[in-house]
Amino acid sequence: MPFNRPIPESKPRGKSASALASLIEAEKMMQIAILLPAAAFVGWVAGAGLDYLLHQTWITVVGIIFGGVSGLVYVVRMVMATGVKSAGAGNGKSAETGKGSSEIKP
Numbered sequence: 001m002p003f004n005r006p007i008p009e010s011k012p013r014g015k016s017a018s019a020l021a022s023l024i025e026a027e028k029m030m031q032i033a034i035l036l037p038a039a040a041f042v043g044w045v046a047g048a049g050l051d052y053l054l055h056q057t058w059i060t061v062v063g064i065i066f067g068g069v070s071g072l073v074y075v076v077r078m079v080m081a082t083g084v085k086s087a088g089a090g091n092g093k094s095a096e097t098g099k100g101s102s103e104i105k106p
Contacts, residue, residue: 032078036071043067
């Protein structure tokens with residue numbers, strides 16, 4: 001049985017491209033990990049400031065809860081957007097519009 005060589009990729013990726021892609025993915029994960037505690041901290045500071053200005057004692061707790069929930073919503077939106085981009089990148093179609101690329105002909 002004769003040996004057929006596999007078809008080479010049209011654009012081979014270099015080491016620098018894969019290293020840059022892994023660095024970008026690591027940055028996204030760090031952003032997700034830091035965002036939620038930072039949002040809760042900002043809510044805590046804002047609530048404590050409003051407590052001081054309005055002479056109340058309950059606004060700090062509301063600020064922490066609001067900051068945590070807003071940070072969680074932003075993290076979920078970011079993860080969903082990353083999932084849509086990575087799912088659409090594999091098949092050559094645009095994930096944002098749901099339509100195929102203009103370069104692909106039927």
